[in-house]
Amino acid sequence: MDKKYSIYIDESGIHKNTEHSTFVLIYVKIEDELAINAGIERIEADLGISHFHWADFGSKRGWE
Numbered sequence: 001m002d003k004k005y006s007i008y009i010d011e012s013g014i015h016k017n018t019e020h021s022t023f024v025l026i027y028v029k030i031e032d033e034l035a036i037n038a039g040i041e042r043i044e045a046d047l048g049i050s051h052f053h054w055a056d057f058g059s060k061r062g063w064e
Contacts, residue, residue, distance in 0.1 A: 004030045 005027070012022040030036060044051075 004033045006030060 008024075008026045008028065010024045015021070
């Protein structure tokens with residue numbers, strides 16, 4: 001089994017009332033990444049979840 005280490009970073013932007021920003025850093029060790037990704041894609045397809053990028057949505061585009 002192959003092992004891969006991934007780091008994910010997510011940042012919420014500046015909160016207008018407090019002028020603070022929130023972020024998360026996650027360090028993940030994944031064994032058998034290809035099988036896990038295939039399983040996630042299968043679940044998404046079964047649930048009808050389409051792929052999207054967060055920048056295509058949100059306040060900058062009027063929450064469409």
